[in-house]
Amino acid sequence: MTYHPATGPIGAEGRYWDALIEGRLELPRCASCGTWHWPAVWRCGACGSWDHEWVEQPIEGSVFTYTRTHHGFGGTEAFAKPFSTLVVALRTVPIRLVGVLDPDDAALKIGAPVTGAIGRTRFGDADVPALRWRLA
Ligand SMILES: [Zn+2]
Known part of the structure; x- marks a missing residue:
C-alpha cells in the first residue's frame, strides 16, 4: 500500500486510500472473474482483466x-x-x-x-x- 504524506494516495490502491479518507473501507474485486485482490493490482492475475470494481466492506x-x-x-x-x-x-x-x-x-x-x-x-x-x- 502506498500513501505519500505530501501527495496522498498513489498507485493501484489509490481508491483504497481515497475511500478511507471519506470514511469507508473499499476493496477491489476483478469485474470479470470475481477474484479479490489485495494488495490492489492493475491487472487480474487470474484472468488477465484490467477491470476492477471497488466494493465497500464492513x-x-x-x-x-x-x-x-x-x-x-x-x-x-x-x-x-x-x-x-x-x-x-x-x-x-x-x-x-x-x-x-x-x-x-x-x-x-x-x-x-x-x-x-x-x-x-x-x-x-x-x-x-x-x-x-x-x-x-
Ligand atoms: Zn479476473
Whole structure:
C-alpha cells in the first residue's frame, strides 16, 4: 500500500486510500472473474482483466495474528506503549488487513472477533488514514 504524506494516495490502491479518507473501507474485486485482490493490482492475475470494481466492506473480522510493541521506534511516537498491531482476516472477503488495536487490551488473542474504525496515524508531519481495531 502506498500513501505519500505530501501527495496522498498513489498507485493501484489509490481508491483504497481515497475511500478511507471519506470514511469507508473499499476493496477491489476483478469485474470479470470475481477474484479479490489485495494488495490492489492493475491487472487480474487470474484472468488477465484490467477491470476492477471497488466494493465497500464492513470493517470487521477476526485476529489472524498480532505483535505487541513495548519499545518505540520511528513512526510510533503517537502510540502509548505497549500497543498491538493486528493482522485481521476480514469476515466478508478473503483479505487480511493491518491496523492497531485501540485501546490495547490484555485479552487479545488469535481468533478474537474485532470491529474496526478509520482513524488517523501521525507519521512525521502528516496525518495518514489508518484502521483501528477493537475487540468485539
Ligand atoms: Zn479476473
